[in-house]
Amino acid sequence: MITASETMDYARPSRRRRRGGFERALFLPAFVFVVAVSFVPFVYALVQSLYRSEFLDLGRFVGFGNYVEFLTDRPGIGKTLVFVAGTLAVTVPLGVLLALLLNEITRGRELMRTILIVPWLLSGVVTGRIWAWVLNGDLGPVAHLLQGVGVRMPNAVTSPVLAMPAVIVAHAWSAYPLVMVLTLAALQTIPKDVLEAARMDGAVGFRRFRFIVFPLIRNTVLVLTVLTSIHAFNHVTLIFVMTGGGPVGTTEVMALRIFMEGFRFYHLGLASAGAVMMFLLNVAFTVGYVRVLRPERA
């Protein structure tokens, strides 16, 4: 039986520790469960990466041989950077712009926001299949349009020149809605009186954006930029479905390369080495982002 006075009594250490114990018991299952599924395989990968494995045989111990082999033969780092940079260049400005515009209007805002979010609801497989078809060089509407102005468009997903832009566009198409929605949410938390005060002071239009609005949403935009880049860095599905890494490996980003080595060729040791490196890069990314963000938090 717990009396009211006891529940309010934070000063009694024994009670506090027991409260902590109850919550910890509630929390631990989630923690243990998630960590087990996320980190245990990683330990496996660390071990496997030191062996030359095929299928399920551990194979011969090769130390860092797999790492060297991965890095010297099509590591895909350059292509990954291009993909990430390209995605960011489209996704973040587009998402932020649309959020700003949506924030300005009342009529039709709900409808347009609903429409603009739709690309984000679609899976990578669906997006890849649809865009491959839209950019089809023989039968697609884009090709048709270009033919009207006298340009013959080759099939995007088999063109060494167009493949990377094609996957970037498709990925940006599916990624901008999230940036848009979260930026819009941030915009809507800007207190109205701040905006009023700015208007009173004569700050309108672009000045208002630059000096009032942007600083207030900067954190959100920064977080979104980092999240978008991490997501693009790690992304496999869309590229896998659209181009399979081709043609001639022009879209074989690092994440995809690892996946192919593992699941097409079953070079599990090599794939594990790549996986470990990817994980480390992600950690570096995250640490960097926390460092960049923390000063602003004050």
Add this chain to the structure above:
Amino acid sequence: MSRLKRLGGVLVALMLLLPLTAQAQTTLDFWSFIDPAGDNVRSKTLAHIIDTFEKANPGVKIKTTVIQWDQISAQLLRADKAGAVPDVVMLYSPNMQTNVQAGNLLPLDKYMAAWSEADRKDIIMLSVAKKDGKVYGLPWELRVLGMAYNAKALRERSMSVPATLDELATQAAVFTKEGMIGLAFGFNPADATGSAEWFIPTLSGMGAKVLNDDGTAAFDSPQARRLVQYIYDLVHKYKAVPMDVALSGDEAIQQLAESGRAVFVRTGTHRIAAMREKSKLGNDLQFMPVPSFEKGKRSPALLQGWHAGIPTKAKHPDPAWKFIEHWTSKDIQTYQSQSAGYLPVRESVAKSDAFNSPERMYVRDAIVWAHQDPLNFNWPAKSDYLINVLARMFEQVVTQKMQVADALKWAEVEYNKQVKP
């Protein structure tokens, strides 16, 4: 009292017999890439084959697990280590040796010994299913790889069937210039089996080897250089193949033929029926052997086939054999080729009248070609990797990233990396 005892005795006897009858029911685990419950012609054909087997063998049921065709081999290798293998498995030619050499498959000789000699000779065996004189799988269907062409389009331009590879190139170029796709050849590593199935026999016909006896690559030969240069010329000199088609995979180029936009395409006998129907060309879509560089001489016919094998650790090998026996029997082979257009695996069936009709003539012609100029290619254990390396090499040549000679040398080094650990 004694009646009770008798009743008791009967009950005990029944209880002893019951397990015996229960045991008579065996379920065979069958891995297939064709779904017997599907509604297309191949599925229905397989369903009929399973059905007739079950009726002829009461007490045996077949449970089919459907797996993607290009995953079955890898799965079998994995399953073998875990002991979770099926009783009957489908394997395509290039993957047979991988599994034979891994020791996954049961030799079938002891079962075949029960057949008559004539019967044994009647089966068209491929060397990929054999090792050290033992047989590890029987084909349940066969196909000849070659080319198909739009006879109507040729007729309209008073062209005859090209007799050499160069003629093929120039004829195709005429069509490509007009906006069609004269020749649909593609070399995308993601879907490259067909490209290897074209390259290897054509190269062999020129007298060159693909692999040395020790399994290492022998890609860099004068003949290979000529053939790869030909591929380059198709895109850049003759302009018979548009660049993006040259970088497409098997499925994509088959689709070009099916939509009627390609005039010449590399393909196999197993796709002709569907191609005819979808392109609406009917018998105007003809099958042809692959020409060579010399007039009057054709390239060899590559005979490939899906095999049925019994994994070493299978739980019910004897009934599994019965199923394979049923599948490769004369009656079923005749039925199968009629129903779904497969090439039969028995000589006797191949020689029969079944292939005299205008629709099926191409099968007979293909079989004749396969008899006169066969290439029984010994796919190595690392055939998936071989196919991938070759396709990547073609890609580099076609996109002008590498010169022909350099590309072949590169491919040799690349392939040997995996062969010599």
Add this chain to the structure above:
Amino acid sequence: MTHRQRPAGLTAWIYAILVAACVFALVPIVWAVSTSLKDIAEATAFPPTWIPRRPTLANYRAVLFSHRYVHYLVNTLLIGAGAVALSVAIAAPAAYAAARGRFAGKDSMLFVLWATIMMPGAAIIVPLYLVTVYVGLYDTYAGLVIVYSAAIVPTLVWLLRGFVQRVSPELEQAAMVDGCGRWGAFWRVTLPLIRPGLIAGAIFGFVTVWNEFLIAFSLTLRDELRPIQVGIYFYVTDVGIEWGRMMAAVIASIVPIVVLYGLLQQRFMEGMTGAIKE
């Protein structure tokens, strides 16, 4: 809404850009739907038409009545429901603990938990495959449910924590005064009050599983338990790529998600923006 002077021209531009963006968002989908309603000849005709001249439902019939496709949908439903149930069961108490609790290591554990959201799929999928093979969960429903739950829980904890924080602790204490234990208070007071969060979380989890490909592809083999995205990926008819059928298969798989979103977007948006405010 503030009554501000804004030049009419600017308003027109704003709408123009937004409408253009809507077009960009919808055109690929419209094109896919259009193709899905065309017969074979028209689907591969050039020049392409936007409105089918001979619209047909044949593609949808072929796709939906192929028992395989429906089978994939059912698989995904089962796996999704299972994963959502498991994750909510694990995440809700954890979210409560994260919001209310004070115990050693809470912040660091939370950080680690949330850090796993950024664990790259590509990095983890190969070893995950190996582990599931070794523990016998490869190619099983259970394996998928477990892996998906582990992927969903961190985000759910983040989402639900925000909701729990908005429930006044006095309500829980009142319940405890009335005789519930701490667990009872959580179960009877907190949980019902965070229902919008639970719904948003369930939707998020379900959509995540529905749309997920990499794990589904890598951890399943047999056609029997194949989820829908893998089914679409492998959807090639018996004789090759038929774009009309392919688009029908694709569109059929997004209809449930789009409908779900349309009906529940209000709730879902609340949930998302609510969590953001933290």
